[in-house]
Each structure stands twice: as structure tokens, then as C-alpha cells.
Amino acid sequence: MKSAEIRQKFLDFFASKGHQIVASSSLIPANDPTLLFTNAGMNQFKDVFLGFDKRPYTRATTSQKCVRAGGKHNDLENVGYTARHHTFFEMLGNFSFGDYFKEDAIKYAWEFLTSPQWLGLPKEKLMVTVYATDDEAYDLWHKQIGVPAEKIVRIGDNKGAPYASDNFWTMGDTGPCGPCTEIFYDHGAHIWGGPPGSPEEDGDRFIEIWNNVFMQFNRDESGTLHPLPKPSVDTGMGLERISAVLQHVHANYEIDLFVALLKAAAKETGVPYNQDTPSLKVIADHIRACSFLIADGVMPANDGRGYVLRRIIRRAIRHGYKLGQKGLFFHKLVGALAAEMGDAYPELRIRQAVIEDALRQEEEIFSRTLENGMALLDEALAGGKTVLDGATAFKLSDTFGFPIDLTADVCREREVSVDMEGYERALDAQRKQSKAAGTFKMAAGLAYEGDASCFHGYTESSHDAKVVALYKGN
Ligand code: ATP
Ligand code: MG
Ligand code: MG
Ligand code: MG
Numbered sequence: 001m002k003s004a005e006i007r008q009k010f011l012d013f014f015a016s017k018g019h020q021i022v023a024s025s026s027l028i029p030a031n032d033p034t035l036l037f038t039n040a041g042m043n044q045f046k047d048v049f050l051g052f053d054k055r056p057y058t059r060a061t062t063s064q065k066c067v068r069a070g071g072k073h074n075d076l077e078n079v080g081y082t083a084r085h086h087t088f089f090e091m092l093g094n095f096s097f098g099d100y101f102k103e104d105a106i107k108y109a110w111e112f113l114t115s116p117q118w119l120g121l122p123k124e125k126l127m128v129t130v131y132a133t134d135d136e137a138y139d140l141w142h143k144q145i146g147v148p149a150e151k152i153v154r155i156g157d158n159k160g161a162p163y164a165s166d167n168f169w170t171m172g173d174t175g176p177c178g179p180c181t182e183i184f185y186d187h188g189a190h191i192w193g194g195p196p197g198s199p200e201e202d203g204d205r206f207i208e209i210w211n212n213v214f215m216q217f218n219r220d221e222s223g224t225l226h227p228l229p230k231p232s233v234d235t236g237m238g239l240e241r242i243s244a245v246l247q248h249v250h251a252n253y254e255i256d257l258f259v260a261l262l263k264a265a266a267k268e269t270g271v272p273y274n275q276d277t278p279s280l281k282v283i284a285d286h287i288r289a290c291s292f293l294i295a296d297g298v299m300p301a302n303d304g305r306g307y308v309l310r311r312i313i314r315r316a317i318r319h320g321y322k323l324g325q326k327g328l329f330f331h332k333l334v335g336a337l338a339a340e341m342g343d344a345y346p347e348l349r350i351r352q353a354v355i356e357d358a359l360r361q362e363e364e365i366f367s368r369t370l371e372n373g374m375a376l377l378d379e380a381l382a383g384g385k386t387v388l389d390g391a392t393a394f395k396l397s398d399t400f401g402f403p404i405d406l407t408a409d410v411c412r413e414r415e416v417s418v419d420m421e422g423y424e425r426a427l428d429a430q431r432k433q434s435k436a437a438g439t440f441k442m443a444a445g446l447a448y449e450g451d452a453s454c455f456h457g458y459t460e461s462s463h464d465a466k467v468v469a470l471y472k473g474n
Pocket of ligand 3: 166208
């Protein structure tokens, strides 16, 4: 089953259960300064959950464009390393605004996944998690649906928990949130990884395909949870992940849509097509994020959302360079993307020339400094060094236009860590200097300023803490 058919089936299924099909919203969240990019299907309904906005329907279903490259849900560092993470992906969702709650949400999800009339997945390959204290969800899975006890795992909110799993979903630091139940697919014992809640859960054997969130609270700035006017449901299933399952492949990069993009990336970078080449995966991933962001009106810039876009573009260009492509190539992939996804997202075709121009310009700018920057980096690491000093990392960003995460990306490949503290000291010193000279400008006062404007490194979430640890080499 092609990805496009799966998307349609999902919408048809929920329409048959009385859900209104609603179009994807823009990747730029409307009126929400707490959010960098749209990161989940529920974003466009945030005010409906909070009770500030009313719609003529109480059930909705969408296929939502999402980008997770900054802010609370940041998967940029995972791209090219896991089988399941993208910066841009499509999230299929069904929503209840004070209409049905846990029982129907669970029944619908199971019916869609396992009924032969819909996806017909083998039940024994599925596992579920529930929030640690959610006996109601546990009983629904166990007694009503018949999932055996050994395939249901209780997981908490990860505060002090030994592993990464988290069954309390939050959109960001504030906003609607609640306990969730997640559905995992077992890709088989030949793949490394363990079930959710086990020490090996970060492997790619058991892949989370669908999250059903029971929206019950609004979290305020102080972290206090306030009950929502009406308990609601918000779900999200990654289209690429469910496509991989249905197309009998393991990694998202092996699905129909990605194979076409990987082939185009191989052609434009001049290397043989191989679906295991990490740089090709990164390029195929990034062309989607960059094209969709530009189509929605983000342009490369030195701060804010535009800087996140710039970082993603430059990372992609550097991966092309790594494959030996020193010329301009990235913008040439837009056509292949539009061919794959333009039917579902006409903005790709309508804005194709704008996207290509913006990417080509960025390639032209960065190609002037990339080669010299790489030479500096090589020189700094010569002689088997295991740490890149902060001054060089700073010089790379300041003089050669290497965003710090790009430098870190190169270092990670070479198993070298970056002295992030040294980098920050150099950055601070420069800031003080330019402030003294009266030229320092604060970045746009958005919540992600620290991340987006000058990239202070990751300090916020647990995932980000892991990245800091990675930079520090532990
Ligand atoms: P994971 O634990 O694998 O990182 P998640 O728990 O962060 O996923 P949710 O926030 O629950 O993901 O999002 C709902 C669904 O969206 C997931 O079950 C998954 O199918 C999909 N999804 C989440 N992040 C990504 C991503 N970076 N790329 C592709 N699909 C994703
Ligand atoms: Mg995640
Ligand atoms: Mg998860
Ligand atoms: Mg999840």
C-alpha cells in the first residue's frame, strides 16, 4: 500500500466514524509564540482543547505537516541515526473535543490497525504502553480489546525514570497535555532493540507507531496542571512509520516516497544509490523540511525560524560535500519532491520556483566558505584529537558560517566531541564586545530564542541534555 493510500484510508476511516476531515495547517503556528514550528496534529486545535475556540464539529481528523527541529520536540540529531525520525513528517490524527474519550479512542485505533477491512496488521506484532497509574486504559486494552498482559507496559512521566519513555504528553512547556497510551510494532528479533520501558528501548526493533493522548489538563508557566473544560482526545500516528510497517520494510527511508528521494539525492550528488548511506538519508530528510518550510513562508535568516531553516539547509549541503559533491545540488531535489508529494500538498508545485531560488541562493552563499571551513576543521582535528576546541568551533560559526550543530554533526561522525563550554565562552566574549561597540541586537523575542538565534547549545529537555552529553563526549 502506497503512503498516499494509507493517508487516505486513515481519513476515510475516521470520516466513517463521524469525524470532520480538516486540512493540515501551516508549519508556522498561527498566533502561538510558544511554538517554533507545528510539531503535532493537535497544534491547530490548541484553543479548542482549552475551550477558547469552538468549531462546528466535535470530532476531527487530519494529516498534518510537522517539523521537529528545535523547541521541545527536537529530532534533528536523530536524523540519519535512527530508522524512525525525520525533521519533517506527516502526522495522521483523530481528535475528540469533549466528545468521546478513552474507550472509543482505544477501540478506533485497534479497529483501524487490525481490522482486515482497514490495515489488517497482525495483532501479535503489536504492543501497547499506558500511563503508569492509568488503570482505566490498562483495563480497556486488556479486558475489552484482549491484549495479553505481557504486551502492556505501564510507563510514567519520566521524572527520574531510568529510561527515555514518557507517557505523559505535552506539546511544549505550557499548553494542553495529558496521559497517553502508545502503540508499538515489533519489527522482529533480527533488529536490535527492546520493548518500551526496557534498557534497549532506544533501539529500532519496537517502533512506536501511534500515540493516543487523553487531553485532560492545561499546564501553565509555573508547571501547574489545570483540568480542561472537557476531557478530550488527541492522537498522532507517523505516516512514514506506518507506511514502513505496511510496505514490509523496517526503516522509514525504505518506503516508496523516500526511495524516490534517496535516488534523486544519489543522482544529484553523483554517488551510487544505496539506502544505507547516512548522508543520503539526511539529504532526503532535509529537502522535505526545507521545501515545506519555505513553501509555508519561512526564509533563511540569521535569527528566529529562518535561522533554524538555515541550519537545516547547511547541514544538508555539508552532507552533499561529504559525498564529494562540491557544486550546487540541493535545490535540484525540489522537483523530485514535488513529483512525490505535490498531489497531497499543491503548495510544493505552486511555490516550486521560490523554493528552488531560496535554496540555490543559500547554496551559493555557503559554498564560498564551506571548503575553507572544512579545511580549518580538519586541521584542528589533525593528529587524532578527540575534542574540538571551543575557539575553533566559534571561528567556524563566526567566520565560515558553520552553525554549531553542523560542526557538532561533523564531529559526531568522527567520534570527536566539541568543547561546548569553550564555544560558549568565545560567543559570550564576542557578544560583550559587540555590545560595548553598540552593535549587539537581541534576537526576535520568541520563546526559542536561545536555541534559534545563536544556538547556545542544548540545555532544556531531557533529550537535549543527552545531546549536550554527546557533545561533551560522555
Ligand atoms: P519517538 O518516541 O519515536 O521519538 P514520540 O513519542 O516523540 O516518538 P509523539 O510526540 O508521540 O512521538 O508523536 C506521535 C507520533 O508521530 C509518533 O507515534 C510517531 O509515529 C510520529 N513521530 C514522532 N516523531 C517523529 C519523527 N521525528 N519522525 C517521524 N515520525 C515521528
Ligand atoms: Mg520523540
Ligand atoms: Mg515516544
Ligand atoms: Mg509518543
